[in-house]
Amino acid sequence: MVKASAGGGGKGMRLVRKPEELISAVKMAQSEAMSAFGDDTVYIEKYVEAPHHIEFQILADKLGNTVHLFERECSIQRRHQKVVEETPSPFLTPELRETMGQAAVAAAKAVSYTGAGTIEFLVDGNRNFYFLEMNTRLQVEHPITERVTGIDLVKEQIRIASGLPISFRQDEISQHGHAVECRILAEDAFNNFMPSPGLIRHISEPNGLGIRTDGYAYEGYEIPIHYDPMISKLISWGRTREEAIDRMRRALFEYNITGVKTSIRFQKRIMEHPDFRKGNYNTHFIPDHFDELMSAKRTENPVFEDMAIIAAYYDFISKMEKVAMSDFTVTQGSMNWKTYGIKKNLQHI
Amino acid sequence: MTRILIWDKMIKKILIANRGEIAVRVARSCREMDIPSVAVYSDSDRRAMHVRYADEAYHIGPSPSRESYLNADKIIEVALKSGADAIHPGYGFLSENADFARKCAQSGIIFIGPNPDAIDHMGDKITARQTMIAAGVPVVPGTQQKISDFDTVSV
Numbered sequence: 404m405v406k407a408s409a410g411g412g413g414k415g416m417r418l419v420r421k422p423e424e425l426i427s428a429v430k431m432a433q434s435e436a437m438s439a440f441g442d443d444t445v446y447i448e449k450y451v452e453a454p455h456h457i458e459f460q461i462l463a464d465k466l467g468n469t470v471h472l473f474e475r476e477c478s479i480q481r482r483h484q485k486v487v488e489e490t491p492s493p494f495l496t497p498e499l500r501e502t503m504g505q506a507a508v509a510a511a512k513a514v515s516y517t518g519a520g521t522i523e524f525l526v527d528g529n530r531n532f533y534f535l536e537m538n539t540r541l542q543v544e545h546p547i548t549e550r551v552t553g554i555d556l557v558k559e560q561i562r563i564a565s566g567l568p569i570s571f572r573q574d575e576i577s578q579h580g581h582a583v584e585c586r587i588l589a590e591d592a593f594n595n596f597m598p599s600p601g602l603i604r605h606i607s608e609p610n611g612l613g614i615r616t617d618g619y620a621y622e623g624y625e626i627p628i629h630y631d632p633m634i635s636k637l638i639s640w641g642r643t644r645e646e647a648i649d650r651m652r653r654a655l656f657e658y659n660i661t662g663v664k665t666s667i668r669f670q671k672r673i674m675e676h677p678d679f680r681k682g683n684y685n686t687h688f689i690p691d692h693f694d695e696l697m698s699a700k701r702t703e704n705p706v707f708e709d710m711a712i713i714a715a716y717y718d719f720i721s722k723m724e725k726v727a728m729s730d731f732t733v734t735q736g737s738m739n740w741k742t743y744g745i746k747k748n749l750q751h752i
Numbered sequence: 753m754t755r756i757l758i759w760d761k762m763i764k765k766i767l768i769a770n771r772g773e774i775a776v777r778v779a780r781s782c783r784e785m786d787i788p789s790v791a792v793y794s795d796s797d798r799r800a801m802h803v804r805y806a807d808e809a810y811h812i813g814p815s816p817s818r819e820s821y822l823n824a825d826k827i828i829e830v831a832l833k834s835g836a837d838a839i840h841p842g843y844g845f846l847s848e849n850a851d852f853a854r855k856c857a858q859s860g861i862i863f864i865g866p867n868p869d870a871i872d873h874m875g876d877k878i879t880a881r882q883t884m885i886a887a888g889v890p891v892v893p894g895t896q897q898k899i900s901d902f903d904t905v906s907v
Contacts, residue, residue, distance in 0.1 A: 404894075406877065408876055408879075409877070429899055444898045445898065446881075446899060447895045448893070448894035448895075449892050506889045506890070509889055513883050513887035513889070514869075514870045514873045514874060517867060518864070518866045519865075531890070533892040534884045535892070536880060538848070539865065539866045539871045539875075540842075540843050540847040540865060541843055541847075542843060555784075557777065557781035558781050558784070560865075561782075561785065561838075561864060564838060564863075565762045567761055567762070617773045617774075618773050619776050619800065619801035619802060620801070621801060624799065624800070624801070625799075627797065629796055630771065630772065631844070633772065634773075
């Protein structure tokens with residue numbers, strides 16, 4: 404794998420499988436890196452086959468305390484964009500979690516890091532882990548960490564920036580239950596993931612036990628075309644992984660947005676996929692199961708669809724009848740007037 | 753007593769240099785902490801939720817990010833005007849921009865994020881790899897230097 408040193412988000416990367424492809428790949432990565440980042444420095448890395456993308460949240464204050472808040476499993480990706488995240492990872496063992504957590508803390512300390520950050524690792528099929536990169540900011544998927552640890556990461560950021568210590572110690576936190584996040588995007592998953600900005604006509608967000616939505620859209624709001632297409636993040640929590648996934652499925656069922664196309668139906672199918680439910684997946688999950696996830700099968704309960712069709716037909720018929728009735732009354736009315744007029748005239752005679 | 757000491761140190765007002773869900777999410781924590789929040793918005797975000805939620809809001813430019821949410825000088829100017837002593841960058845936009853973090857420091861504003869050197873250090877993947885190897889953190893096997901000539905590549 405040829406990678407750009409200034410890179411990120413999958414840009415400036417070239418996979419090489421045969422030795423003779425190498426030089427042209429380096430040249431292509433260099434020119435891509437130059438145009439994207441203004442820096443053509445590239446390097447070569449071993450390609451890890453079918454890896455897991457697992458990241459560790461860390462916090463470090465200005466007084467020398469550095470802690471980690473466990474991992475986030477982010478392997479459900481489409482073209483290097485995360486679609487679903489969960490914690491704890493179904494792939495990590497307690498021993499590996501401990502080792503990787505220590506490595507994440509060591510990585511942050513190596514650059515005298517302060518604030519909230521994320522250490523991204525690749526984990527191969529044999530559970531060897533490798534440092535990939537560090538994200539020096541709060542991440543989109545931070546709420547699942549908040550949900551299982553109970554720590555408000557933004558509050559900790561503000562405390563740290565104020566020069567105060569982190570409000571807890573490493574041994575005071577644990578992963579309580581399981582959390583899953585879906586990024587709800589304004590895009591048409593079943594039409595090549597085309598962005599679908601526009602006016603939100605109706606929105607009703609899910610609610611109830613174990614559900615959090617971090618969003619900003621409301622009825623009558625127009626999602627601008629200028630920025631990223633994320634409408635909200637839906638986070639579910641359960642005592643077990645199974646409960647968290649079932650709750651997410653329920654929440655996706657409740658989530659109704661009209662006016663723009665969304666990724667909800669696609670994520671519902673991921674929640675229902677047997678391999679995802681078993682926790683048996685890596686970064687190749689979406690490409691490997693693309694046809695199944697995209698198939699035309701109806702995931703909704705067909706009874707509801709039939710009921711909706713019957714209700715719409717009934718509504719149509721009753722409206723037609725009303726129109727017909729009112730026409731009839733008008734005619735009758737005028738007839739009454741006519742009859743009345745005729746009778747009056749007769750009286751005059 | 754400790755509360756008073758903490759209040760002395762604690763940031764007094766935060767400008768959120770972002771939009772969308774993350775701007776709302778940051779403002780929520782500010783409200784819980786009794787810290788006033790300042791929103792910034794572009795032309796197409798006049799009616800956005802973060803503008804309604806924050807305690808104050810300032811227009812910073814046209815819709816394209818480059819002219820609004822990426823306009824570091826304008827955002828710092830608004831922070832100074834509104835009396836904010838800190839800027840939370842959220843994610844994306846200016847959150848991993850070391851120059852912006854430096855400009856904040858030069859204007860006497862706290863950047864809620866890492867120090868600029870750490871951003872630079874981690875932003876350069878080759879430097880980051882070398883640092884991790886030195887710290888004993890495993891990295892994906894590969895080259896430790898930039899590729900400069902094609903003879904080394906051919907090996």
